[in-house]
Amino acid sequence: MAQDGGKKLVEAITPMEEDFAKWYTDIVKKAELVDYSSMRGCLFIRPYAYAIWENIQKVLDAKFKETGHENVYMPLFIPESLLQKEKDHIEGFAPEVAWVTHGGGEKLEERLCVRPTSETLFCEHYSHIVHSYRDLPKLYNQWCSVVRWEKTTRPFLRSLEFLWQEGHTLHETEAEAREETTRMLNIYADFCEQVLAMPVVKGRKTEKEKFAGAVDTCSIEAMMHDGKALQSGTSHYLGDGFTHAFDIQYTGRDNTLKYPFQTSWGVTTRLIGAIIMVHGDDSGLVLPPRIAPTQLVIVPVAMHKPGVLEKANELLVRLQKTLRVKLDASDNSPGWKFAEYEMKGVPLRLEIGPRDIEQNRCVVVRRDDRQKIEVSLDELETRLPAILDDVHEALYKKALERQNAMTYACTDWDGFVRTADEKPGFIKAMWCGDQACEEKIKTDAGLTSRNIPFEQEHLSDTCICCGKPAKHMVYWGKAY
Amino acid sequence: MAQDGGKKLVEAITPMEEDFAKWYTDIVKKAELVDYSSMRGCLFIRPYAYAIWENIQKVLDAKFKETGHENVYMPLFIPESLLQKEKDHIEGFAPEVAWVTHGGGEKLEERLCVRPTSETLFCEHYSHIVHSYRDLPKLYNQWCSVVRWEKTTRPFLRSLEFLWQEGHTLHETEAEAREETTRMLNIYADFCEQVLAMPVVKGRKTEKEKFAGAVDTCSIEAMMHDGKALQSGTSHYLGDGFTHAFDIQYTGRDNTLKYPFQTSWGVTTRLIGAIIMVHGDDSGLVLPPRIAPTQLVIVPVAMHKPGVLEKANELLVRLQKTLRVKLDASDNSPGWKFAEYEMKGVPLRLEIGPRDIEQNRCVVVRRDDRQKIEVSLDELETRLPAILDDVHEALYKKALERQNAMTYACTDWDGFVRTADEKPGFIKAMWCGDQACEEKIKTDAGLTSRNIPFEQEHLSDTCICCGKPAKHMVYWGKAY
Numbered sequence: 001m002a003q004d005g006g007k008k009l010v011e012a013i014t015p016m017e018e019d020f021a022k023w024y025t026d027i028v029k030k031a032e033l034v035d036y037s038s039m040r041g042c043l044f045i046r047p048y049a050y051a052i053w054e055n056i057q058k059v060l061d062a063k064f065k066e067t068g069h070e071n072v073y074m075p076l077f078i079p080e081s082l083l084q085k086e087k088d089h090i091e092g093f094a095p096e097v098a099w100v101t102h103g104g105g106e107k108l109e110e111r112l113c114v115r116p117t118s119e120t121l122f123c124e125h126y127s128h129i130v131h132s133y134r135d136l137p138k139l140y141n142q143w144c145s146v147v148r149w150e151k152t153t154r155p156f157l158r159s160l161e162f163l164w165q166e167g168h169t170l171h172e173t174e175a176e177a178r179e180e181t182t183r184m185l186n187i188y189a190d191f192c193e194q195v196l197a198m199p200v201v202k203g204r205k206t207e208k209e210k211f212a213g214a215v216d217t218c219s220i221e222a223m224m225h226d227g228k229a230l231q232s233g234t235s236h237y238l239g240d241g242f243t244h245a246f247d248i249q250y251t252g253r254d255n256t257l258k259y260p261f262q263t264s265w266g267v268t269t270r271l272i273g274a275i276i277m278v279h280g281d282d283s284g285l286v287l288p289p290r291i292a293p294t295q296l297v298i299v300p301v302a303m304h305k306p307g308v309l310e311k312a313n314e315l316l317v318r319l320q321k322t323l324r325v326k327l328d329a330s331d332n333s334p335g336w337k338f339a340e341y342e343m344k345g346v347p348l349r350l351e352i353g354p355r356d357i358e359q360n361r362c363v364v365v366r367r368d369d370r371q372k373i374e375v376s377l378d379e380l381e382t383r384l385p386a387i388l389d390d391v392h393e394a395l396y397k398k399a400l401e402r403q404n405a406m407t408y409a410c411t412d413w414d415g416f417v418r419t420a421d422e423k424p425g426f427i428k429a430m431w432c433g434d435q436a437c438e439e440k441i442k443t444d445a446g447l448t449s450r451n452i453p454f455e456q457e458h459l460s461d462t463c464i465c466c467g468k469p470a471k472h473m474v475y476w477g478k479a480y
Numbered sequence: 481m482a483q484d485g486g487k488k489l490v491e492a493i494t495p496m497e498e499d500f501a502k503w504y505t506d507i508v509k510k511a512e513l514v515d516y517s518s519m520r521g522c523l524f525i526r527p528y529a530y531a532i533w534e535n536i537q538k539v540l541d542a543k544f545k546e547t548g549h550e551n552v553y554m555p556l557f558i559p560e561s562l563l564q565k566e567k568d569h570i571e572g573f574a575p576e577v578a579w580v581t582h583g584g585g586e587k588l589e590e591r592l593c594v595r596p597t598s599e600t601l602f603c604e605h606y607s608h609i610v611h612s613y614r615d616l617p618k619l620y621n622q623w624c625s626v627v628r629w630e631k632t633t634r635p636f637l638r639s640l641e642f643l644w645q646e647g648h649t650l651h652e653t654e655a656e657a658r659e660e661t662t663r664m665l666n667i668y669a670d671f672c673e674q675v676l677a678m679p680v681v682k683g684r685k686t687e688k689e690k691f692a693g694a695v696d697t698c699s700i701e702a703m704m705h706d707g708k709a710l711q712s713g714t715s716h717y718l719g720d721g722f723t724h725a726f727d728i729q730y731t732g733r734d735n736t737l738k739y740p741f742q743t744s745w746g747v748t749t750r751l752i753g754a755i756i757m758v759h760g761d762d763s764g765l766v767l768p769p770r771i772a773p774t775q776l777v778i779v780p781v782a783m784h785k786p787g788v789l790e791k792a793n794e795l796l797v798r799l800q801k802t803l804r805v806k807l808d809a810s811d812n813s814p815g816w817k818f819a820e821y822e823m824k825g826v827p828l829r830l831e832i833g834p835r836d837i838e839q840n841r842c843v844v845v846r847r848d849d850r851q852k853i854e855v856s857l858d859e860l861e862t863r864l865p866a867i868l869d870d871v872h873e874a875l876y877k878k879a880l881e882r883q884n885a886m887t888y889a890c891t892d893w894d895g896f897v898r899t900a901d902e903k904p905g906f907i908k909a910m911w912c913g914d915q916a917c918e919e920k921i922k923t924d925a926g927l928t929s930r931n932i933p934f935e936q937e938h939l940s941d942t943c944i945c946c947g948k949p950a951k952h953m954v955y956w957g958k959a960y
Contacts, residue, residue, distance in 0.1 A: 035608050037601065038562060042555030044605045050551050071530050075522030076625055076641050082518060095585055100594065103578040104629030114580065121517065125524045128515050145556055149584030161556050
């Protein structure tokens with residue numbers, strides 16, 4: 001490890017091909033995204049990662065509000081008796097909750113669960129405030145952290161505590177609630193594609209993989225660099241199971257008592273893991289421009305020559321009106337800075353030195369493909385946003401091409417098992433709908449169903465596993 | 481309870497004079513700020529209250545970032561051994577923490593405290609990342625919820641769980657850290673005065689009242705309608721006690737190892753309680769315009785006459801560019817709407833009916849003093865922001881006048897005790913600095929020291945209690 005201007009030189013990270021898991025943890029540490037705490041499975045989320053999360057929040061929160069949702073805050077603790085009201089829900093969550101048993105120096109009469117999700121709390125609240133069809137719909141969301149007691153953990157992907165948003169809505173009719181479920185899934189998918197430059201597969205989860213307490217769970221699934229799937233967002237149609245369990249009734253338009261229909265939906269800090277594993281490379285992070293905390297870093301070259309720092313500062317002030325810009329005027333060498341901002345995945349680097357100033361131009365270097373672009377200083381305000389859009393498109397295209405290239409269609413069992421064994425990626429194959437086949441696929445091919453995509457293809461008439469008539473085409477894969 | 485257009489008429493609330501505590505809880509329920517959960521001392525924070533909190537967050541967060549602070553997120557749980565590292569800190573907090581003892585179906589080897597505050601977590605993180613003077617200062621903040629096991633609770637004022645922000649910073653020198661402590665207290669005070677229209681007294685807490693683990697605690701104290709004090713924000717100079725306890729050392733400019741100096745500072749959802757109790761009246765909430773989720777509500781009169789709803793809608797679209805506006809086009813009567821938005825404390829109501837439209841004007845009614853102002857429809861964009869500024873100034877002035885009128889200066893013990901007994905409010909009196917006198921004042925007069933104001937006055941030479949030479953003038957009062 002060399003020193004440069006008093007700061008450590010960026011250490012090389014493990015190449016992706018050599019050890020993907022190590023590459024991932026190298027990035028989360030060296031790009032200063034997280035630090036490990038002595039609290040197992042919990043993270044110190046550092047400013048750079050939190051700034052990414054804030055940008056995610058900002059875009060999504062505006063979208064939620066645009067579609068009529070309001071933010072609320074529910075308690076962190078759920079009394080055990082409340083959690084137990086909905087049978088499937090408690091069965092699903094009981095094994096992975098944390099229990100508070102003592103408070104204020106005394107043993108509590110009833111144990112309190114640290115929320116793993118807040119359906120039960122929202123239901124208690126609904127039971128107090130929903131009386132008439134005039135009180136519907138309720139369109140709520142909350143930003144908070146939740147706790148799930150995972151045995152093995154990985155930064156952003158699986159942790160004891162994670163940050164998320166959870167939407168919870170209540171509607172007069174099943175149709176309205178189902179429409180909401182789809183609306184929110186589409187908002188997530190559009191966000192992933194248009195903001196994170198990350199293609200996703202939209203579909204419905206199988207019975208085996210759905211949320212504890214849901215009638216239907218829809219998901220978006222993204223393919224990581226190593227071909228594994230990351231479930232990147234879910235939207236649940238909960239039916240009226242919870243509203244029955246919590247006795248939430250309202251007087252309908254026809255003056256009779258009815259149970260409303262419910263949804264819930266969420267995305268988490270997993271999205272940061274997805275960004276790393278979809279776009280990153282062996283030099284570090286590659287951040288999609290629309291979410292990058294810094295979209296462009298100005299690196300002065302020959303900084304101590306007269307006029308250079310002044311010009312760099314002038315550009316900073318000018319460009320801050322259009323972009324999220326940073327100037328690095330520290331005494332580290334330009335080489336150190338180049339490596340540092342590559343590691344941090346800053347989409348564009350603007351180099352400016354004495355010769356550039358003379359010629360009224362600068363060099364803009366793209367992080368994604370390292371292309372160097374000469375730009376006149378007079379045209380920065382128009383050119384830079386256009387270059388950032390190009391970067392976004394290029395990232396999306398690259399990810400989509402990889403996903404397509406690593407998605408295989410199989411119509412016979414041997415081919416399916418062999419592909420699963422030899423080729424990382426997704427396999428599309430027909431399925432009879434029987435859970436036994438899903439389990440055999442898990443045992444024999446090591447794959448789980450990712451989802452039943454909304455865009456169905458007819459690959460064959462029969463189930464890949466048992467040969468009986470097929471009901472759906474399913475995406476199969478290994479998942480984080 | 482009468483019905484109007486299918487909705488309940490707003491019920492009257494308990495008058496402030498009759499029962500201040502009941503007046504307060506009536507408002508929090510009837511203005512739909514909170515709903516009580518079956519989890520004792522925890523609240524469902526409803527959309528209207530959460531929107532106030534979001535506005536508070538937005539203004540403060542921008543201010544924190546402007547002054548160089550970065551947001552991070554630390555774990556919810558603190559292992560018991562970590563919490564115990566700083567002796568004063570654990571002594572102060574141990575009686576009021578909640579303990580997680582079981583997770584994932586198993587008894588934990590070490591109990592985990594649900595964070596009551598995060599100094600210990602920040603310190604662990606600092607110990608990993610601070611090595612050189614080049615790594616300083618660290619200027620961090622986090623928005624989260626914390627848990628303190630209170631025996632008696634009141635919405636926003638004292639609850640088991642509350643939302644807050646906690647700033648945590650680390651500096652090379654004591655002077656820098658003390659400067660930061662003052663800077664952040666000033667940001668809080670300016671925020672209260674310029675945004676919440678709430679005068680505050682800035683000062684230093686006595687030894688007895690300071691934060692567990694702090695060298696000095698500074699606070700801002702606001703006077704509620706009933707004369708009681710609400711500590712509305714604190715900023716702590718922590719010295720190097722924690723950095724010694726956590727062995728946080730850095731190599732200084734002189735190449736020797738040193739311990740850095742630390743601060744922490746926070747405000748909470750208590751501020752919502754303060755807004756209610758400083759500005760509210762017997763018709764409900766009165767929201768300061770700069771924080772009100774809705775600054776102006778448009779109420780169409782004779783809504784079903786031709787052109788009225790169209791004009792109301794046109795105004796909505798127009799005014800949304802300048803203000804946070806809402807149009808209530810529901811089938812409730814104007815009278816119901818007037819009462820509803822008075823209860824909700826919306827600063828301005830704009831009434832528009834057929835005659836107004838004919839005359840190209842409308843009537844704007846101020847919530848604070850019920851003044852009716854005729855405004856030409858052509859002048860809304862300029863007049864409304866000016867009226868909102870007037871409302872802000874009037875609210876601040878009224879609160880300051882009340883605070884001044886209810887602040888007494890005492891120079892003899894009998895007068896002090898009699899004033900404490902007879903007059904709600906603050907008492908200014910001299911103090912020798914001895915904790916015994918502070919305790920006697922608590923026992924005999926029922927008052928605690930609020931703070932030692934930065935703006936000192938010399939009322940007399942001797943302590944109000946013991947007659948020995950006085951060191952400071954102190955604000956004394958009853959507190960929430």
